[in-house]
Amino acid sequence: MNCFDCALAGRTTTAIGTCMSCGGGVCAAEVQLDVHELPHTGSPGNYTHRVTRSLICQTCAAVITEHLPDRGRSVKSVAGR
Numbered sequence: 001m002n003c004f005d006c007a008l009a010g011r012t013t014t015a016i017g018t019c020m021s022c023g024g025g026v027c028a029a030e031v032q033l034d035v036h037e038l039p040h041t042g043s044p045g046n047y048t049h050r051v052t053r054s055l056i057c058q059t060c061a062a063v064i065t066e067h068l069p070d071r072g073r074s075v076k077s078v079a080g081r
């Protein structure tokens, strides 16, 4: 599978994963991590949080950043680390 956003831009780039939001392929240079906490109720008044993540493309990352700034979500860039 190839990167969807790169294909739209006229490039052919091998995808390393699939965007969990739009379902398109996403390449290593453009992949983002949608990091969010899942609250779990342990005992009353004692919440624990587990952090999980999803692979998303840059297009969906921009939408999430703009429209879902709360809910413990943060979008992290993977490239350049």
Ligand SMILES: [Zn+2]
Pocket: 003, 004, 005, 006, 013, 026, 027, 028, 029, 030
């Ligand atoms: Zn790409």
Ligand SMILES: [Zn+2]
Pocket: 019, 020, 021, 022, 023, 024, 056, 057, 058, 059, 060, 061
């Ligand atoms: Zn996407």
